[in-house]
Amino acid sequence: MLDGFQDSFREEAYELLNNLEQSLLELEERPDDMDVISAVFRSMHTIKGSASMFGFDAISQFTHHVESMLDDVRNGRLPVSRPLIDLTLEARDHIRHMLEEPEDPSIDERSQRLMRRLEEILQAQQGERVPFDESVTTDAIGSDETAGAPASGDTQSGAGSMPSGKNTPATWHIRFVPTTDIGKNGSNPFLLIEELHGLGDCTVVANTTEIPDLDSGRLDEARVWWDVFLTTDQGASAIRDVFIFVDDRCEISIQLIDELDFTDEGDYKRLGQILVERGVVDASIIDQAVSGQKRLGEVLVGQGVDTYEVETALHEQEHVKRARQKAQSESAASSIRVNSEKLDDLVDLVGELVTLQARLTQTADGVGGEVVPISENFERLVAALRDHTMSIRMLPISTSFSRFRRLIRDLSQDLGKQVDLVTEGGETELDKTVIERLHDPLVHIIRNSVDHGIESPEARRAAGKDPMGTIALRARHAGANVHVRIEDDGGGLNRDRIRDRAVERGIIAAEAQMSEQELLDLVFAPGFSTAGSVTTVSGRGVGMDVVRKEVENIGGTVTLESVAGAGTTIVISIPLTLAIIDGLLVRIAEERFVIPLSNVEECIEFRRTGVNDGVVANRGEMLPIVDLRDQFGIGGERPSIEQAVVVQTGIGDVGFLVDTVIGDHQTVIKNLGQMYRSTEGVSGATILGDGDVALILDVQRLAAGKSNELRLSQ
Amino acid sequence: MSDKIKVVNLVGEVVLSTIPDHRVRIEEAFKERSTVLASLSQVEDIDLFGVQLLYAARRYAKRTNKEFYLTGEVPELVARRLHETGFVDTVIRDGRALDRSLHEFGSVPQEDSNDA
Numbered sequence: 001m002l003d004g005f006q007d008s009f010r011e012e013a014y015e016l017l018n019n020l021e022q023s024l025l026e027l028e029e030r031p032d033d034m035d036v037i038s039a040v041f042r043s044m045h046t047i048k049g050s051a052s053m054f055g056f057d058a059i060s061q062f063t064h065h066v067e068s069m070l071d072d073v074r075n076g077r078l079p080v081s082r083p084l085i086d087l088t089l090e091a092r093d094h095i096r097h098m099l100e101e102p103e104d105p106s107i108d109e110r111s112q113r114l115m116r117r118l119e120e121i122l123q124a125q126q127g128e129r130v131p132f133d134e135s136v137t138t139d140a141i142g143s144d145e146t147a148g149a150p151a152s153g154d155t156q157s158g159a160g161s162m163p164s165g166k167n168t169p170a171t172w173h174i175r176f177v178p179t180t181d182i183g184k185n186g187s188n189p190f191l192l193i194e195e196l197h198g199l200g201d202c203t204v205v206a207n208t209t210e211i212p213d214l215d216s217g218r219l220d221e222a223r224v225w226w227d228v229f230l231t232t233d234q235g236a237s238a239i240r241d242v243f244i245f246v247d248d249r250c251e252i253s254i255q256l257i258d259e260l261d262f263t264d265e266g267d268y269k270r271l272g273q274i275l276v277e278r279g280v281v282d283a284s285i286i287d288q289a290v291s292g293q294k295r296l297g298e299v300l301v302g303q304g305v306d307t308y309e310v311e312t313a314l315h316e317q318e319h320v321k322r323a324r325q326k327a328q329s330e331s332a333a334s335s336i337r338v339n340s341e342k343l344d345d346l347v348d349l350v351g352e353l354v355t356l357q358a359r360l361t362q363t364a365d366g367v368g369g370e371v372v373p374i375s376e377n378f379e380r381l382v383a384a385l386r387d388h389t390m391s392i393r394m395l396p397i398s399t400s401f402s403r404f405r406r407l408i409r410d411l412s413q414d415l416g417k418q419v420d421l422v423t424e425g426g427e428t429e430l431d432k433t434v435i436e437r438l439h440d441p442l443v444h445i446i447r448n449s450v451d452h453g454i455e456s457p458e459a460r461r462a463a464g465k466d467p468m469g470t471i472a473l474r475a476r477h478a479g480a481n482v483h484v485r486i487e488d489d490g491g492g493l494n495r496d497r498i499r500d501r502a503v504e505r506g507i508i509a510a511e512a513q514m515s516e517q518e519l520l521d522l523v524f525a526p527g528f529s530t531a532g533s534v535t536t537v538s539g540r541g542v543g544m545d546v547v548r549k550e551v552e553n554i555g556g557t558v559t560l561e562s563v564a565g566a567g568t569t570i571v572i573s574i575p576l577t578l579a580i581i582d583g584l585l586v587r588i589a590e591e592r593f594v595i596p597l598s599n600v601e602e603c604i605e606f607r608r609t610g611v612n613d614g615v616v617a618n619r620g621e622m623l624p625i626v627d628l629r630d631q632f633g634i635g636g637e638r639p640s641i642e643q644a645v646v647v648q649t650g651i652g653d654v655g656f657l658v659d660t661v662i663g664d665h666q667t668v669i670k671n672l673g674q675m676y677r678s679t680e681g682v683s684g685a686t687i688l689g690d691g692d693v694a695l696i697l698d699v700q701r702l703a704a705g706k707s708n709e710l711r712l713s714q
Numbered sequence: 715m716s717d718k719i720k721v722v723n724l725v726g727e728v729v730l731s732t733i734p735d736h737r738v739r740i741e742e743a744f745k746e747r748s749t750v751l752a753s754l755s756q757v758e759d760i761d762l763f764g765v766q767l768l769y770a771a772r773r774y775a776k777r778t779n780k781e782f783y784l785t786g787e788v789p790e791l792v793a794r795r796l797h798e799t800g801f802v803d804t805v806i807r808d809g810r811a812l813d814r815s816l817h818e819f820g821s822v823p824q825e826d827s828n829d830a
Contacts, residue, residue: 183730183761183762183763188761188762189762189799190761190762190795190798190799193798193799193800194798194799197798202798203800204798204799204800205800205817206799206800206801206817208769208801208817208818208819209818211766211769211770211773212770212773213770213773213774213777214737214740214741214744214767214770214771214773214774215741215774216770219733219737219763219766219767219770220730220733220763222762222763222766223766224762224765224766226799226800227800228800307818308818311817
């Protein structure tokens with residue numbers, strides 16, 4: 001049972017660590033942004049709390065130290081600095097390592113080393129620390145006396161040090177003490193409190209103890225003050241804004257008392273703890289009081305503790321408890337966490353259902369009668385179920401993009417370059433598996449861009465460019481595919497150097513005639529590298545050919561554009577999903593194949609004339625042909641009119657020759673067994689309605705083979 | 715109606731600008747009777763100073779061994795406002811129930827009780 005919870009914790013922790021990394025990188029750009037500081041603290045706080053809860057004691061203890069440092073940052077006692085961010089990022093990586101390799105014997109030593117460095121940062125800042133009391137900022141006090149409320153300094157922290165802006169809901173304790181003359185300038189304290197209600201869930205307690213007698217002659221003086229417990233996602237600045245026009249006629253303190261995160265349970269502090277923290281009573285009095293059988297509140301009031309303080313503490317307790325329960329129930333209602341393996345199982349089952357449905361449809365068509373409408377309804381339901389199931393596995397590509405910010409930061413630091421990352425279309429969704437498999441190719445491309453694309457700041461200045469280079473990651477839907485563009489504004493590719501290198505490596509003949517685009521495509525050839533030196537960043541012998549192969553393995557294509565001096569753009573086109581695709585079912589003799597429909601442009605008739613039979617004319621253009629009958633060694637008579645299925649590939653449009661086009665087909669992709677995995681030109685298999693197996697064509701690989709064949713024949 | 719009781723109907727707005735008038739009426743009622751009931755049913759609006767007037771009257775009564783209670787149906791606006799501004803835990807539309815529920819309504823401030 002606990003193992004299940006621990007797995008959940010790990011999943012959650014990885015997500016939190018990713019968020020933490022993003023927040024830290026944002027903090028580097030906006031070191032004064034209290035929202036980001038708060039987000040960083042919250043992530044660390046949650047990891048610590050959960051680690052402790054699920055028995056990851058080493059992580060909890062280590063995180064506690066980092067959290068303490070971040071608490072100092074949050075409270076303005078420690079400034080955000082580059083070393084601090086570097087160290088927190090290292091700590092984040094270390095926590096991840098602790099999760100992944102809990103048995104690693106070096107963990108403890110590394111924890112100690114990082115903690116010593118944390119301490120060094122704290123000590124280095126000691127001289128510059130702002131005393132805690134000075135960080136308390138209670139707003140201006142009016143000229144007249146206030147209604148006898150406790151001095152503002154009694155409250156622990158002030159509005160100035162609090163997170164602000166829209167963020168995770170938190171509960172705030174606001175003490176609002178109007179000056180006695182607040183009514184004389186037309187201000188109405190009731191309206192201010194009503195405005196607080198507009199910010200979120202409020203519990204308001206009025207202190208009426210100072211209201212004078214009827215004959216006191218002071219009934220035009222405000223003698224009430226308030227404690228308000230407000231749960232809101234608006235932050236401290238929004239709360240302060242409520243009082244902006246009366247800031248010289250009241251005393252305000254705003255204190256964060258509870259941040260709602262997923263580890264919070266309904267229970268909150270005990271009454272005694274609240275009163276001790278507020279300085280109302282000593283802990284010893286509480287200990288003494290709880291030893292009796294009576295309710296603590298009654299005992300304390302009986303001992304002369306201020307009734308109002310006890311009541312307010314009870315209201316605080318009740319309010320936070322309610323807010324936590326509400327947050328938990330809302331969270332539970334809006335989403336649930338499911339192990340991704342269960343989703344994979346679900347997709348497999350839906351795949352089986354789709355296959356069975358195809359069989360049913362085929363059988364129903366043969367039998368006819370009442371079975372047909374039942375089969376059609378079943379088909380509709382299966383299609384809806386398939387779409388819903390696939391949508392569950394969809395993730396925004398931003399989950400992948402966000403990881404590159406750190407990569408670019410670290411690489412550019414190592415190489416002494418300045419590189420900014422711009423992302424666009426992060427909300428574009430892709431199947432989880434596609435995103436995972438896209439990661440390595442993207443890492444390689446980005447490494448190349450930073451290492452070989454973006455110039456040094458000096459070189460950029462000399463070229464009249466901004467010393468800060470830019471890498472842009474953009475994603476967008478394009479039919480059943482997603483296009484991911486990786487653009488850099490670096491030096492671009494030098495075609496002469498590419499040609500020289502290709503000749504040198506024996507990839508092309510010295511006299512080969514090639515277009516500009518064909519020259520650029522040579523960088524995808526196996527063994528090609530234009531890097532002058534092998535660096536630790538890239539140039540490790542893994543070339544762009546591996547990138548193309550990886551992308552093609554997930555049914556995608558890679559194309560490249562480059563302008564010398566202006567930059568390079570690589571476009572990866574990938575299918576939305578790898579589990580169930582729309583395919584075009586074709587036949588050659590008795591064999592059936594599936595061509596992924598997302599790449600198909602059109603089908604045209606092809607008649608052999610004995611001249612130029614290696615190409616097919618399409619809209620005035622001659623397209624190369626892949627003869628699938630020859631490719632797979634299928635015998636038998638060719639029909640007099642063959643069909644050329646025109647498919648978009650990495651080398652341009654290519655015609656795939658088949659005997660007959662049967663029609664579209666919901667294709668549940670089945671992996672090929674070990675024996676057939678390396679079969680050239682086949683990416684998988686699917687089961688047809690009649691139970692037969694059809695191979696799914698790897699059109700990119702087949703087209704690339706054709707391209708090589710043509711190049712060698714030139 | 716008992717000859718010891720006087721009902722003061724608070725009419726219209728019970729706010730800073732109208733407090734002197736309402737206060738005079740309550741004080742006069744106390745001069746006539748030992749028990750004063752303040753009916754809130756015709757109150758159109760109330761602000762902090764209006765609420766303070768009710769508390770002040772109650773405290774005065776307690777200090778002078780008289781009685782002061784709220785009565786009548788509480789208008790929705792008044793009931794809601796008293797709740798939202800923290801004088802009572804829920805919205806209460808009945809004057810007698812409100813009387814029993816207003817925070818610290820029956821208590822006498824420390825300073826005043828010492829004076830008494």
